Amino acid sequence: MPPVFRFAPSPNGYLHLGHAYSALLNFDLARRKGGRFLLRIEDIDATRCRPEFEAAIYQDLAWLGISWETPVRRQSEYFANYRDALEKLAGLGLIYPSFESRAEIARLVAQRETEAPWPRDPDGAALYPGAAKLLSPDQREELIGQGAPYALRLDMAAALARAGELGWKEHGEGPDGETGSVTGRPEAWGDVILARKETPTSYHLSVVIDDALQGVTDVVRGQDLFWSTSVHLLLQHLLGIPQPAYRHHRLVADSSGQKLSKSTDATGLRELRRQGATPADIRRLVDLPERLP
CATH class of the missing domain: 3.90.800.10 (Glutamyl-tRNA Synthetase; Domain 3)
Structure with missing residues (x-):
C-alpha cells in the first residue's frame, strides 16, 4: 500500500510561510515516495473558523502548485x-x-x-x-x-x-x-x-480519529506538536486504532526568531503574492528545493 500524507490546517486565519513549508514538505514526500496527499480542514472551532479563510486555503495551496485528493474531509461534518x-x-x-x-x-x-x-x-x-x-x-x-x-x-x-x-x-x-x-x-x-x-x-x-479513518500512514508536522504525540499515542492505544509514523519538522520563524502567527501579515502567503512573490520564491524562503518533476 502506498504511504498517505496529509496537511490539516484550521481555517481561522490566512496561511503563512510556516504553513507553506509544512504543506510543501508533505506534498513533496508523498510524490517522492509514490504516495497519496490529503488535505483536511480542521474546523471544529465554530467561533474562529470562517468560510473565507477556508476558501483562501484552497487558493493558496493551488497557487503553490499543490494538488490533493477530493473530497476534502471537513471535521465539522x-x-x-x-x-x-x-x-x-x-x-x-x-x-x-x-x-x-x-x-x-x-x-x-x-x-x-x-x-x-x-x-x-x-x-x-x-x-x-x-x-x-x-x-x-x-x-x-x-x-x-x-x-x-x-x-x-x-x-x-x-x-x-x-x-x-x-x-x-x-x-x-x-x-x-x-x-x-x-x-x-x-x-x-x-x-x-x-x-x-x-x-x-x-x-x-x-x-x-481522522488520521485513522483516512488511512494516514505518515504524520509530518511542526516541532510545536512534538509532545502532543504522547497524548495521541495514548488515545490510539485506548481506541485500538493504528499508529502512524511521526516526523516533526523545524518551525519557520520570523525576523525576531519567533514562531510565525496567522496574524503576521508580512509572512502571509496572500501578502507575499500581492508583493509579487512566486511559488519558487516561497520555496526558497522556506529552504526547500525546486518542485519535483
Missing part, C-alpha cells in the same frame, strides 16, 4: 465519529465531566501557587487543578441536567494504568533534539480535554 470514540472511552470509565470555567480554573491555580509552583503542560498551560473526579454520578447528572457548561476530560491516571509505557520512533527531530526512539510522556498533559458541551471533540481526539 464528522462529529458523529468523535462521539463514537468518546462513548468507547466512557465505556472504559476513562472520561469525566468537569464544570469549572476558565476563570475558576485560573483562580484555583493561583491559590495553589501561593504554596508552590503548579505543574504546567508542554505548552505552558496549567494542569487541571479541580476535583471533578470526586463528584458522584448523581452529582454530575444533576449539574448536566441543570444545563451547566462542562468539559469532558481524560482520566490520565486511569488511562495510563490501562495503557502502560508508550513510545514512538521519531523520524524527524524534537524541539530539544529528540530523535530515534522517544518515550511518551502523556502524564505531562494532565487530564486533557477531549470535548466540551458545545463541541463534541478536541484537537487531540479529532486528529487521531
